[in-house]
Amino acid sequence: MPGLWERLRGGLTRTRQGLGDRIRGVFAGRQWSDDLWESLEEILYEADLGVDTVNFLLERTRAEVWNQRPRKAEAVVELLKRHMVELVRMNGDPRSLADHRPTVWMVVGVNGTGKTTTVGKMAYQMRERGFKVVLGAADTFRAAAQEQLSVWASRAGVEIIGQGYGADAAAVAFDTIRAASARQADLVIIDTAGRLHNKSQLMQELAKVHRVTGRALAGAPHQVWLVLDATTGQNGLLQAQVFLETVQVTGIVLTKLDGTAKGGVALAIARQLAIPVCWMGVGEGLDDLIPFDPEAYVEAILGGDLNA
Amino acid sequence: MFDNLAGKLESAFRRLRKKGVLSAADVRDALREVRMALLEADVNFKVVREFLSKVEERAVGQTVLASLTPEQEVVRVVRDELSELMGGQPSRVTMASHPPTVIYLVGLQGAGKTTTAAKLAAMLRRQGRQPLLVAADVYRPAAYEQLATLGRQIDVPVYYNPGATPVELVEQGIERTHKLARDVMVVDTAGRLHIDQALMAELLAMHSKVPGHEILLTVDAATGQDAVRVTQSFHSQLPLTGVILTKLDGDARGGAALSIRAVTGLAIKLATNGEKLDAIETFQPDRIASRILGMGDVLSLIEKAEEALDHDETADLAERLEQGEFTLEDFRGMLQQVKRMGPLSKVMEMLPGMKGLGQLKDRVDDRSLVRTEAILSSMTVGERRRPSIIDGSRRLRIARGSGTSVQEVNRLLKQFREVQKMLRQVRGMRKGKRGFPKFPFPPMPEG
Ligand SMILES: Nc1nc2c(ncn2[C@@H]2O[C@H](COP(=O)(O)OP(=O)(O)O)[C@@H](O)[C@H]2O)c(=O)[nH]1
Ligand SMILES: Nc1nc2c(ncn2[C@@H]2O[C@H](COP(=O)(O)OP(=O)(O)O)[C@@H](O)[C@H]2O)c(=O)[nH]1
Ligand SMILES: [Mg+2]
Ligand SMILES: [Mg+2]
Numbered sequence: 001m002p003g004l005w006e007r008l009r010g011g012l013t014r015t016r017q018g019l020g021d022r023i024r025g026v027f028a029g030r031q032w033s034d035d036l037w038e039s040l041e042e043i044l045y046e047a048d049l050g051v052d053t054v055n056f057l058l059e060r061t062r063a064e065v066w067n068q069r070p071r072k073a074e075a076v077v078e079l080l081k082r083h084m085v086e087l088v089r090m091n092g093d094p095r096s097l098a099d100h101r102p103t104v105w106m107v108v109g110v111n112g113t114g115k116t117t118t119v120g121k122m123a124y125q126m127r128e129r130g131f132k133v134v135l136g137a138a139d140t141f142r143a144a145a146q147e148q149l150s151v152w153a154s155r156a157g158v159e160i161i162g163q164g165y166g167a168d169a170a171a172v173a174f175d176t177i178r179a180a181s182a183r184q185a186d187l188v189i190i191d192t193a194g195r196l197h198n199k200s201q202l203m204q205e206l207a208k209v210h211r212v213t214g215r216a217l218a219g220a221p222h223q224v225w226l227v228l229d230a231t232t233g234q235n236g237l238l239q240a241q242v243f244l245e246t247v248q249v250t251g252i253v254l255t256k257l258d259g260t261a262k263g264g265v266a267l268a269i270a271r272q273l274a275i276p277v278c279w280m281g282v283g284e285g286l287d288d289l290i291p292f293d294p295e296a297y298v299e300a301i302l303g304g305d306l307n308a
Numbered sequence: 309m310f311d312n313l314a315g316k317l318e319s320a321f322r323r324l325r326k327k328g329v330l331s332a333a334d335v336r337d338a339l340r341e342v343r344m345a346l347l348e349a350d351v352n353f354k355v356v357r358e359f360l361s362k363v364e365e366r367a368v369g370q371t372v373l374a375s376l377t378p379e380q381e382v383v384r385v386v387r388d389e390l391s392e393l394m395g396g397q398p399s400r401v402t403m404a405s406h407p408p409t410v411i412y413l414v415g416l417q418g419a420g421k422t423t424t425a426a427k428l429a430a431m432l433r434r435q436g437r438q439p440l441l442v443a444a445d446v447y448r449p450a451a452y453e454q455l456a457t458l459g460r461q462i463d464v465p466v467y468y469n470p471g472a473t474p475v476e477l478v479e480q481g482i483e484r485t486h487k488l489a490r491d492v493m494v495v496d497t498a499g500r501l502h503i504d505q506a507l508m509a510e511l512l513a514m515h516s517k518v519p520g521h522e523i524l525l526t527v528d529a530a531t532g533q534d535a536v537r538v539t540q541s542f543h544s545q546l547p548l549t550g551v552i553l554t555k556l557d558g559d560a561r562g563g564a565a566l567s568i569r570a571v572t573g574l575a576i577k578l579a580t581n582g583e584k585l586d587a588i589e590t591f592q593p594d595r596i597a598s599r600i601l602g603m604g605d606v607l608s609l610i611e612k613a614e615e616a617l618d619h620d621e622t623a624d625l626a627e628r629l630e631q632g633e634f635t636l637e638d639f640r641g642m643l644q645q646v647k648r649m650g651p652l653s654k655v656m657e658m659l660p661g662m663k664g665l666g667q668l669k670d671r672v673d674d675r676s677l678v679r680t681e682a683i684l685s686s687m688t689v690g691e692r693r694r695p696s697i698i699d700g701s702r703r704l705r706i707a708r709g710s711g712t713s714v715q716e717v718n719r720l721l722k723q724f725r726e727v728q729k730m731l732r733q734v735r736g737m738r739k740g741k742r743g744f745p746k747f748p749f750p751p752m753p754e755g
Contacts, residue, residue, distance in 0.1 A: 148449045152449060256418075
């Protein structure tokens with residue numbers, strides 16, 4: 001797919017600015033010395049990895065540095081990088097569908113993270129790959145959420161099913177799956193209303209959507225994507241934990257990586273909750289969603305190109 | 309998860325105290341806990357570093373070391389420093405001396421600008437002003453429809469003109485404002501990245517054509533370390549006048565508020581805390597300090613309680629408490645008042661140390677409140693007034709009537725006796741503020 005890789009590089013190059021330049025400035029061509037630990041710590045903290053994960057990574061790296069006694073500062077960064085990549089290594093392509101037709105994806109998350117936009121991008125890309133996609137407009141709450149998804153549906157060239165505002169979200173999901181089955185669609189993507197994870201009533205409602213989805217089609221939903229804004233700090237961990245408990249999240253979409261935030265809390269989530277990061281959002285266009293690339297991502301945090 | 313800073317410090321000092329006399333180094337050690345708490349609250353790494361060096365200066369002073377409860381002293385120093393940094397007094401959105409006032413809402417994508425624009429307009433209206441909303445986001449799909457819907461809900465006109473550029477929209481918007489004799493124009497702008505030069509230039513162009521009296525950066529309370537970079541960058545390209553912190557109804561600690569304040573000195577003027585259009589308020593700097601430290605939003609709680617409580621009933625109750633006549637009947641009345649404060653889980657969140665205590669929160673949910681109420685309702689008035697008459701067979705009847713178990717009834721009675729005992733102890737020692745009794749919370753189910 002032409003353009004995609006450039007987009008990734010484009011998005012991440014900007015992400016890299018600041019931290020990347022700094023790490024190059026601090027580490028390139030230098031001998032390793034123990035006072036550099038603090039610089040590494042700072043880079044990790046400023047990427048939102050959080051206390052536990054920063055300690056975890058630095059302890060591992062420290063142990064290796066102790067054993068291997070590397071001379072160059074870059075070598076230490078490489079060791080750290082490997083541990084980070086280890087945390088977020090992915091298996092499989094998030095674009096692959098289940099054996100079932102239709103495969104059902106549900107998209108969830110707190111308010112404003114980029115769910116609807118992500119649904120639009122996913123729909124477009126999966127349709128480009130030759131799949132028949134149907135969208136379920138199960139955000140029946142937020143003002144103009146349906147109009148917004150409609151615009152994305154027409155941009156992506158896919159069908160959208162909804163029941164208007166105030167409708168029961170679970171009923172919309174049910175209808176969408178039934179309609180998609182009848183039309184022999186390959187993929188159903190259900191957009192849901194944003195909700196803060198600490199609102200138990202709204203979370204119960206989401207659990208119901210999840211349940212009813214399974215009732216409409218055994219085995220559904222096949223994927224539950226949690227959309228996480230890369231600017232989110234440590235609260236992301238709580239978000240992921242509650243969404244995991246409520247709707248069995250299967251993977252994370254890390255959005256807005258075209259900004260300067262790194263979304264490092266995703267590493268904490270991967271480590272502590274074992275939820276893989278599967279996609280990254282790098283802009284507001286149809287192409288600006290790409291399968292997660294652990295190496296590129298970790299390089300973006302640490303600056304990359306250290307050997308160049 | 310034990311994320312209450314005061315508690316953490318206490319255990320840190322307990323460890324240290326075993327060694328005997330506390331030294332300055334000990335305090336410094338304990339301050340590591342403060343560092344963790346601040347980092348976990350998303351305060352920027354560099355801000356934490358600077359902040360702690362200031363705290364350390366004060367905390368290793370003699371008063372802390374000599375104190376019998378150094379942990380409390382340290383917490384106090386940290387809290388004071390935090391409040392000072394946050395700027396003690398709330399700041400308000402200022403109105404132009406010659407109307408119309410122009411207010412721009414700017415910020416990253418999804419921060420809450422559009423929703424907040426509508427909330428702000430509604431708030432201004434409640435204050436007797438005549439706002440006009442301008443939909444100047446021409447990029448996001450259905451952005452106008454979103455604001456138009458919200459405008460209808462709050463009955464505030466929304467100006468938009470399909471095909472016009474954002475600069476044209478504010479120019480036409482101000483004309484419309486004059487024509488409709490409105491006194492405030494609130495401009496909702498498109499979300500943009502601070503590193504997007506074209507879009508940042510567009511904001512500046514809007515502001516130069518139609519100068520804003522307030523240019524408010526809208527920031528999600530859950531924002532992490534990036535808050536500093538984003539705010540600095542916006543501030544260097546636009547003359548920001550303040551910040552709005554959104555989504556405070558979540559359980560993010562909101563360390564971003566501290567980072568922003570420390571780095572730019574900008575005042576946080578408003579806070580939003582819900583999806584409903586009245587969920588906006590003046591930002592209270594001292595409250596965020598407690599929140600960041602995980603000490604609970606006690607002030608909000610008290611205020612909420614005062615709002616929800618029936619003052620006559622409360623005064624009555626206070627008097628009976630004073631005389632040691634607290635009965636289950638009173639208790640039931642209190643429960644009903646507590647219920648008026650909103651979902652218990654939300655109330656609990658405001659209590660110190662409750663954040664992150666998911667399990668406990670689940671146990672003390674509204675269902676337990678409902679069960680407690682059911683038990684109380686199944687008692688006769690006589691039983692509620694004189695719980696001592698409730699014998700075995702009455703307990704069975706009450707349990708059946710309320711759809712609970714005898715154990716639950718027993719537990720409630722036991723907890724009630726404890727509360728009574730406690731009340732007798734505090735009685736006379738202190739009177740609640742403004743007749744507001746320090747009432748216990750509904751009983752927590754055990755186990
Ligand atoms: N820069 C950038 N903006 C994004 C990205 N994903 C979504 N957005 C924007 O974030 C805002 C909120 O997105 P939306 O899909 O409505 O979020 P939802 O409330 O979770 O459905 C919109 O302005 C989107 O254009 C991304 O990857 N990069
Ligand atoms: N829970 C909660 N949600 C909010 C709050 N403010 C905004 N939102 C939600 O956040 C999402 C993004 O808000 P929006 O106004 O579209 O953001 P914009 O992209 O900056 O214009 C929507 O789902 C809003 O309902 C708030 O204070 N609390
Ligand atoms: Mg949406
Ligand atoms: Mg908007």
